[in-house]
Amino acid sequence: MAWDEWEQLKADAATRQPTRTQLNHLPPEPSGGGGNPQGDLAVNQTDLAAIGDAAFELREHFGQAGKHARAASQKAAGGLKSQGFALGGALDHVASRWIDQCRSLLDATAHISNHLDFTKGAHAGDEVHIAGTVSSIATLDAGFSERKSS
Template identity: 35%
Template sequence: MAWDEWEQIKADTAAHQSASTRLNQLAPAAEGGGAGKPDMASSPAAKKAAAKAINDDLEPGITRDGKHAAETTSAAVKAFGAKDGHGWDTSGALKRAHETWEKQVKTLLGRLSSEKQALSATGISMQNNELDIAARLARQSRIQGI
């Protein structure tokens, strides 16, 4: 490969990276950004609809599915549990994994509840909401340390 070709490849890559990594700016209007179109929850009606979706769909679904998972996991723990003094190690491992999972579901429901409340409040600015969400996402997950 000639030196000129190498320099051209580096220049093309640098141009592509600088164009695709400008995350703190709106996309040009031609690309669908900054064209004055409201985002999903930037209007009061959209915020209300998002809060309603959390209340009517997400929270009940997570609660229902969590109960189903708890029932099936409990059945599996019992099936693998000690009978006549003998049992599988899988039983205890499933129980511990489920306890961790239940904590994560409770945390998720708490986050959904706080997001629902934030969406329902009309005086909250989108910038403060985004900063709060970014701070929450920046926290390290407890499961990563396992």
């Protein structure tokens, strides 16, 4: 391609509409989307409670099973080491990594359960605040309506 051709292509491109990023999307629905007047995401307290309960139950059961597995692995590792098997050291290493991974999972499930409890309380507080604000507006509107009709 010659230099003149390149310059001509650049000039042609510059005269056209500037390039913009365009994201594909669906046109907005009259109801606000998804058929749900409040949006697509809907979670109720029953759903949150079930997830929190499942996380708590997983934590309890896995905590017990993890302790049992750790104890059995450490006992086996000790027995293998005492008999001179190199595998004993490797099993001991695996058992210590197991302990770390168990703690991580137990912490994560506790975090999920605690966060859902916090979320439930925060949203309950939001609901009280919103209800108070809306009722204040309704009272104010009623006052204007009374003055208008007098």
